Amino acid sequence: MDTxxxxxxxxxxxxVEVVKAAVERARESAPAQPGEGFxxxxxxxxxxxxxxxxxxxxxxxxxEDVIRAAQAAGLPxxxxxxxLWLEPEEETSCD
Numbered sequence: 001m002d003t004x005x006x007x008x009x010x011x012x013x014x015x016v017e018v019v020k021a022a023v024e025r026a027r028e029s030a031p032a033q034p035g036e037g038f039x040x041x042x043x044x045x046x047x048x049x050x051x052x053x054x055x056x057x058x059x060x061x062x063x064e065d066v067i068r069a070a071q072a073a074g075l076p077x078x079x080x081x082x083x084l085w086l087e088p089e090e091e092t093s094c095d
């Protein structure tokens with residue numbers, strides 16, 4: 001089972017257009033990796049303009065594979081971390 005990795009980029013001045021271009025590069029670089037002996041899948045991204053941070057999410061068997069994919073995509077990342085996606089177990093009410 002692959003792990004979900006969060007690629008964190010401190011990216012001053014990042015705009016939606018710049019991040020969209022990076023997303024396309026991430027999409028293109030991830031599927032190309034299996035031919036090189038490792039598999040990475042791009043999941044999505046999130047821009048936090050107020051903090052000048054962009055998060056990219058990948059699934060892969062190892063952190064090293066994600067680092068290679070992020071480098072191939074030209075992402076200006078500061079850190080790669082294994083993460084967990086937690087779905088809500090049930091609807092909660094604010095009443």
